[in-house]
Amino acid sequence: MSIIRANQLDAWEKCVDTGVHFMLGNYALVEGAISAGCNFFAGYPITPANEISERMSQRLPQVGGKFVQGEDELCSVFALAGASLAGAKVMTATASAGFNYMQEGLGYCYTIEAPIVIADVMRTRGDNFATYADVYQLRYGCSGDYEAIVVCPASVQELYDYTIWAFNLAEKYRNPVIVMSEATIALMRERLEIPTAEKIELFNRKYTTAAPADYLPFGAPENGCPDFAPLGKGYKTIYSLNPHNEKGGIDWDPDEFERLYKRVCGKIRENEDDICRTESFMMDDAEYAIVTYGSETRPSIEAAQMARESGIKVGVLKLCNIWPVPEKAIREVAGNVTKIFAVEMNMGRYVNEITRVAGGKCPVVSVTKNRGQIHTSAEIFRAIREETK
Amino acid sequence: MGEELKINPLRKFLRKEKLPHFFCAGCGCGQVLNYYTQALDALNMDPEKMLHIGGVGCTARIPIYLKTDMFHGVHGRTLAWATGVKMTQPDLPVVIFAGDGDLVSIGGNHMIQSCRRNLDVTVVMVNNMNFAMTGGQVAPTTPEESVTMTTPYGSGEPRFDVCRLAMAAGASHVERWTTAQPVQCKLAMERALQHKGFSLIEIVSQCPTHYGRYALKTGDPVKVMNYIQSNTYAKEQSERMTDEEKEGKLPLGMFICEEKPVYAGTNMAF
Ligand SMILES: Cc1ncc(C[n+]2csc(CCOP(=O)(O)OP(=O)(O)O)c2C)c(N)n1
Ligand code: SF4
Numbered sequence A: 001m002s003i004i005r006a007n008q009l010d011a012w013e014k015c016v017d018t019g020v021h022f023m024l025g026n027y028a029l030v031e032g033a034i035s036a037g038c039n040f041f042a043g044y045p046i047t048p049a050n051e052i053s054e055r056m057s058q059r060l061p062q063v064g065g066k067f068v069q070g071e072d073e074l075c076s077v078f079a080l081a082g083a084s085l086a087g088a089k090v091m092t093a094t095a096s097a098g099f100n101y102m103q104e105g106l107g108y109c110y111t112i113e114a115p116i117v118i119a120d121v122m123r124t125r126g127d128n129f130a131t132y133a134d135v136y137q138l139r140y141g142c143s144g145d146y147e148a149i150v151v152c153p154a155s156v157q158e159l160y161d162y163t164i165w166a167f168n169l170a171e172k173y174r175n176p177v178i179v180m181s182e183a184t185i186a187l188m189r190e191r192l193e194i195p196t197a198e199k200i201e202l203f204n205r206k207y208t209t210a211a212p213a214d215y216l217p218f219g220a221p222e223n224g225c226p227d228f229a230p231l232g233k234g235y236k237t238i239y240s241l242n243p244h245n246e247k248g249g250i251d252w253d254p255d256e257f258e259r260l261y262k263r264v265c266g267k268i269r270e271n272e273d274d275i276c277r278t279e280s281f282m283m284d285d286a287e288y289a290i291v292t293y294g295s296e297t298r299p300s301i302e303a304a305q306m307a308r309e310s311g312i313k314v315g316v317l318k319l320c321n322i323w324p325v326p327e328k329a330i331r332e333v334a335g336n337v338t339k340i341f342a343v344e345m346n347m348g349r350y351v352n353e354i355t356r357v358a359g360g361k362c363p364v365v366s367v368t369k370n371r372g373q374i375h376t377s378a379e380i381f382r383a384i385r386e387e388t389k
Numbered sequence B: 001m002g003e004e005l006k007i008n009p010l011r012k013f014l015r016k017e018k019l020p021h022f023f024c025a026g027c028g029c030g031q032v033l034n035y036y037t038q039a040l041d042a043l044n045m046d047p048e049k050m051l052h053i054g055g056v057g058c059t060a061r062i063p064i065y066l067k068t069d070m071f072h073g074v075h076g077r078t079l080a081w082a083t084g085v086k087m088t089q090p091d092l093p094v095v096i097f098a099g100d101g102d103l104v105s106i107g108g109n110h111m112i113q114s115c116r117r118n119l120d121v122t123v124v125m126v127n128n129m130n131f132a133m134t135g136g137q138v139a140p141t142t143p144e145e146s147v148t149m150t151t152p153y154g155s156g157e158p159r160f161d162v163c164r165l166a167m168a169a170g171a172s173h174v175e176r177w178t179t180a181q182p183v184q185c186k187l188a189m190e191r192a193l194q195h196k197g198f199s200l201i202e203i204v205s206q207c208p209t210h211y212g213r214y215a216l217k218t219g220d221p222v223k224v225m226n227y228i229q230s231n232t233y234a235k236e237q238s239e240r241m242t243d244e245e246k247e248g249k250l251p252l253g254m255f256i257c258e259e260k261p262v263y264a265g266t267n268m269a270f
């Protein structure tokens, strides 16, 4: 992994639209991708993600990148795989119904370890209302063994910041990374501050220095990921979905199979500390904790403040990524409070992870809303008041 | 003994550790690989400086034997992969080996759209008239009335003429030959490798194991090749043949080879 300072890349620097903006969430995500060096995008129209491809089609040609409107989501996701293996930094954007179709390509990218970034502007089944119903699909949608990385921005600013983070994680771990969004933040305009290029830290994938004869396309240290080789330069890499050995050859030896997936999963599982991020609000003296993610964070913080005004000491643990599960942070909170409120915009899904990790140290109450809208702070506050009587 | 063991010079293109290959005895896929390596040799092209793509199926295994960078193992998405590659490395030659099922069943929409865009790739489609790897099921290319594993009473569906489909969709280079035509196959592949734009080389091929045994009641590759020969005709003979004579038969030859702008992304050049 090599750290590239933005100012080392002349053309790229010009791509960064430094300054203070009042910007749509979907556009902020695009600017994050461009700031991260994204130079290929393929997508298929779907609401509420359309502004992402529209702005990409405008921005990418300006910065020397390529835009493809695919014939469907399968085209988009496999074009991403192809472009990524050919050396590009790639992204697509979709919404739940389109994400369904992408599972096949996503599974391929997990297996052959291609860095790709997917924005899922999650929507309710059959319509475009806000929801986080698919949090498990983001983790378990594909067949086969793999570990997902899913980052969850809570604001327009974070749509920008977390998209850069997503590209860095994808490049560092040679893994797909999903930016989880939804209509509330995607279609909201807010203040966005884009830093100067030299303040942005980027990770770019490592290319091998080995000669083709010595190169192992899938040879890597334990829980690490392999170095890339360029296409068409004599490295003769087979990128096959089939079980493959370190040399890339299709190999049905059970030992090779086990080794491959141990590493593909291990490189994420064993690097939780590096990947996971959380933020705490008012947790120092909290007796109760809200554990939440994405656009439910801001009403949760407000609800905690309302609770404190009426004498209930509530804090908030915001999960900046939901996969892999930030287990350490959740466990620590579970040890310090008398109750956890798992606030989310679905029928109660991620509460299962929080309960599992809390491991009985404290009860976990599921606070859900499944009405195509985020919670209001008053709704969360009422739920807390009920449970703390 | 005195007899010298001669090694086929085209083995230089093959991954020795992968041999012997996995194709059944008498399968057309081996011939296609042979013709292709001849074409590479004739043009002095180095597969190590190219990308080959196979989807899923027996045909998709062909490039596994080449010393080359390759993508493999997903059914029907070869052209979607290639679209991303060509947008990133437009000068990298990309050659796809796809089964009939891979290209025009599950991958049909990618194929039509890639023809329309004139994506600069070569597609070698091995038309063995069935889904071979999965055990001989009906495909969109299966001749009408054929008995297959999923049409025990005979196929009631009309089949695709894939070359006509490709031309109608906008492909700029389209040819069809059979495995019994080594010279024509090799020359067609040479033309495809040199063509800038979408090339489709369809090779009607024998799958003695499945299509042969179920539809033709023979596992003999020669008999299957004879069947193919009597159910195809040189397109030049078309005018001398009655509609009845052409019924149910596929024309062979070069149908189109023209220069057109190649795909460089959804936007016009910025
Ligand atoms: C998504 C998906 N569906 C189905 C399959 C099973 N499958 C494997 S090979 C094949 C058919 C291949 O037929 P064709 O493309 O004509 O190649 P052939 O084996 O005849 O050369 C199918 C359906 C698969 N691998 N993936
Ligand atoms: S099943 Fe048919 S197509 Fe597949 S290798 Fe055997 S003969 Fe060839």
Ligand SMILES: [Mg+2]
Binding pocket: B057, B099, B100, B101, B126, B127, B128, B129, B130, B131, B132, B139
């Ligand atoms: Mg077939």
